[in-house]
Structures are given as structure tokens and as C-alpha cells.
Amino acid sequence: MKVLVVAAHPDDEVLGCGATAARLAEEGQDVHFAILGEGITSRHGQGSDADENQMASLHQHAHAAAEKVGAKSLELYNLPDNRLDTVPLLEVVKIVEDLIERLRPEIIYTHHAGDLNVDHGVVHRAVLTATRPVTGQTVREIYAFEVPSSTEWAFQQLQPSFRPNVFVDVARTLELKIAAMECYKSEARKFPHPRSPEALRALAVRWGSVVGCAAAEAFELVRSIRLQAD
Ligand SMILES: [Zn+2]
DSSP: OEEEEEESSTTHHHHHHHHHHHHHHHTTOEEEEEEEEOSSOOOSOTTOHHHHHHHHHHHHHHHHHHHHTTOSEEEEEEEOTTOGGGSOHHHHHHHHHHHHHHHOOSEEEEEOTTOSSHHHHHHHHHHHHHTOOOTTOOOOEEEEEOOTTTSGGGTTOSSSOOOOOEEEEOTTTHHHHHHHHHHOGGGOOOTTSTTSHHHHHHHHHHHHHHHTSSOEEEEEEEEEOOOOOO
8 A cells, every 4th residue: 555645734644643654554554744845934035055054954854854754755845934815826836736646655654634724735736636536546545633732723603614534553653653752853852842742642541541552643534435346
């Protein structure tokens, strides 16, 4: 099985499904990460050295995190941070279409549509558009993940709200997710921030308790198609 994770910002891939990705990789599946946004807001003017340095170190962190969870590949794009809604949707869709054409994944994990962060909603929509279920489409299943400090911070005021119905037991790989987050030094947050290690563990324990295991990541099934073999 080939699995593609499509995220808006560096660290969303880990926050959303890092422990599940680590589990899938351990089980021998090919997990590919794609991060569409550059992940920093230009603060020093276009192409400045300060921005370039910040970007380079963020890319290093992303590669270290991908390695930590056993991802087979990581592709980084540079769509503008927190302004994905200013990019023509077609441009975002083309990136995802190109990824699907080259990697031919059967399963995609991506953002939930109702997150507070606008970029997350754009990526969700781009994935849905790029995976239209025409004949020959390789993608059979799409799952939406939650990103702590974005999904729950919509306070169910943005539609749709996150309604998880797929739970993955990650008791054995949760610490790889925590370690992968620690690779993102610039994104580190202290407890009780939702992205702190303590809060990430608490969230996983909470979802685990809902479904009878020690720790879980929660997803919302967007689509599942089971074709019959010829
Ligand atoms: Zn994000």
C-alpha cells in the first residue's frame, strides 16, 4: 500500500498523523509526505537572507521529522503561508495531481475542511478536487486528520466540524510522533499549548480511551471506494 500525506505547513503532517504514519511505515507500507506551504510568513521582505535561512532550517527540521517516523519521501513546496486562499485553487490542485500521478497512492491523509487555519481548508479542497473518482484514479481512501490548535480552535463554529469515525491504535508509535515534533525546534510550544508533548500525549490517550486502547489518533473518513477486481 502506498500512503500519501498532504499537509499545508511543516509539522501538520506530524501533528495530524505522525504516529499513524510511523505505524504504517513499521508495517512495511510506503508513506510519502508532501507539504505544500512554505511554513514561514515572510517578515523581512521577499527573498531576504533572514527568510532564506529560516526556511532552510525549517526544511531540515521537516526532513529530520520525516526520517523519525520512517517516511519514504518528503516533498516540500513553497506556496505562501497563511495566504493559500490567495493562490488560484487550480495551482494547488495541480501540485496534488502531479504527486498522485508520480506516487500513485491508494490512501491519502490530509486536513479537515473546517479548521481555523484557512490554508488547511484549501489543501482539503485541493485534495478532493485532485482525487475525483474517475476511472483510473488510484486513490481509494481519504482520511481527514485533526491538527491541534487549529481543528479544535474552530470551536465547531466553522463548517463542517470534525467528527472522527476512524481510530488508529498508536500506543507503540506515539513516542515517535513526539520525537518527530521535537525535530521542529522552531515550532515547539510549552504545556498547556495543544502542540506541547504533554498535550499531544493527552489527546492520544483521550482518543485511545474512546476506542479501548492506550493511545489513538482520530480521523474522519472522507471517502472509501472498493472496486471489484476485473
Ligand atoms: Zn497548519
